[in-house]
Amino acid sequence: MTARRLLTVADVIKGAVNEFLADNCPHLAGAISYYLLLSLFPLVLAAISIFGLIMKDPSAAAKVTEAVTDFLPVSADFVEGTILAVSRSWGAAGIIATIGLIWAGMTVFNATRKSLNTAWGIKQPRPFFHERSMEFLMMIGFGALMLMSLGLTTAFKIIREASLPVFGERLMDGSLLWHSAVIATSVFIAFLGFLFLYKLVPNTKVYWRHAAVGALAAAVLFEIVKNLFVWFVGNFATYNIVYGSVGVIIALMTWAYISAVILLFCAKLISIYPRVRSALATEALAEETTKEKLLRLTPSASMIFVNMSSLTSGGVGALRRLMLGKG
Incomplete structure (x- = not known):
C-alpha cells in the first residue's frame, strides 16, 4: 500500500x-434505536402473520423468532414472550391488524431514511409518495433478509444433523470450520442489508463500489460488535440489577444504538471518500503542474533542478547566478 493510499x-x-x-x-443513532425498539415486535408479529398465511405453517412463530435472534443479541425466550404479549393485545392478526402492525413498524425505516440522508448532507427530500415507497421497499428488503437467514439456518441444521461422511465428524460436532461458515453467512446477510441501504436509500447517486466497501466494513463491524456485546452482557453486564425486569429492554436498546452508530459512521465513510479523493487528486495535479513549470524555465535550470537534492552551498550560489543571468 503506497504512502498516498x-x-x-x-x-x-x-x-x-x-x-x-x-x-x-x-x-x-439514538432516534433510530428508539424507533427500532418501537417497531421491532410489531414487524415481527406482522411477519409471523404473513408467513403463517402464505406458508400455512403452524410453526411460523418459532421460525421467525429463530431468524430474529440471528440478528439480535437477545434470547429466543424473550422474543417469544414479547411476541405472545403483543399478539394478545392485538388479538387475531387478520388483514386489518397486519396492516396496522406494518404501519407501526415503518417508523424505524422513516428514521433510518432521514438519518442516512443527513449523513450524506442531503437536505432536498424526495416527493412524499416516493419516500413512503422507499420505506415500504426497505421493509420488504428486511423481510427478504429474514427469510434468507431462515432458509440458510435451516439448511445448516440439515447439513449438521445429516450423518454424511463427506462432511466429517468434526464439522458435525461444531468445529472451527462449522462456526466460521455460520459467521460468514451472518456477515454476508448483513452485507446485503447494508449494501441495500447505502445504495438505494440516500437521495443522491452512490456508486456500487463505494457502497460495497462501506457495506462490507459495516457488516464486519456489526458481526464483531454483536459477538462482543453478547459476551459482555453474559459475563459482566448488570442490567438486571440496575433496571430490574426491563434490563433486557435496556440491553436491546443499547445494542440497537451501537448498530445505528455503525450504520451512520460507515455511511459517512462512503459519503466523504469521493470528496477526499477529489481533493487529493487536485493537490497532486497542482504539484505536477508546478514541477513542470519549474522544469520548463531553461535547459540548464531543468538539469540543476533535477539534481537539486545533491547541490552544495556553492551549487546553490551557481544556480542563483544562473537564474539572475549572471552566469
Whole structure:
C-alpha cells in the first residue's frame, strides 16, 4: 500500500469522524434505536402473520423468532414472550391488524431514511409518495433478509444433523470450520442489508463500489460488535440489577444504538471518500503542474533542478547566478 493510499485512508477516517460528530449522528443513532425498539415486535408479529398465511405453517412463530435472534443479541425466550404479549393485545392478526402492525413498524425505516440522508448532507427530500415507497421497499428488503437467514439456518441444521461422511465428524460436532461458515453467512446477510441501504436509500447517486466497501466494513463491524456485546452482557453486564425486569429492554436498546452508530459512521465513510479523493487528486495535479513549470524555465535550470537534492552551498550560489543571468 503506497504512502498516498495510506494518506487517503487516514483522511477519510478523520473526515468521517469529524462530520459524524458535527452532524449530530450520535443523536440520530439514538432516534433510530428508539424507533427500532418501537417497531421491532410489531414487524415481527406482522411477519409471523404473513408467513403463517402464505406458508400455512403452524410453526411460523418459532421460525421467525429463530431468524430474529440471528440478528439480535437477545434470547429466543424473550422474543417469544414479547411476541405472545403483543399478539394478545392485538388479538387475531387478520388483514386489518397486519396492516396496522406494518404501519407501526415503518417508523424505524422513516428514521433510518432521514438519518442516512443527513449523513450524506442531503437536505432536498424526495416527493412524499416516493419516500413512503422507499420505506415500504426497505421493509420488504428486511423481510427478504429474514427469510434468507431462515432458509440458510435451516439448511445448516440439515447439513449438521445429516450423518454424511463427506462432511466429517468434526464439522458435525461444531468445529472451527462449522462456526466460521455460520459467521460468514451472518456477515454476508448483513452485507446485503447494508449494501441495500447505502445504495438505494440516500437521495443522491452512490456508486456500487463505494457502497460495497462501506457495506462490507459495516457488516464486519456489526458481526464483531454483536459477538462482543453478547459476551459482555453474559459475563459482566448488570442490567438486571440496575433496571430490574426491563434490563433486557435496556440491553436491546443499547445494542440497537451501537448498530445505528455503525450504520451512520460507515455511511459517512462512503459519503466523504469521493470528496477526499477529489481533493487529493487536485493537490497532486497542482504539484505536477508546478514541477513542470519549474522544469520548463531553461535547459540548464531543468538539469540543476533535477539534481537539486545533491547541490552544495556553492551549487546553490551557481544556480542563483544562473537564474539572475549572471552566469
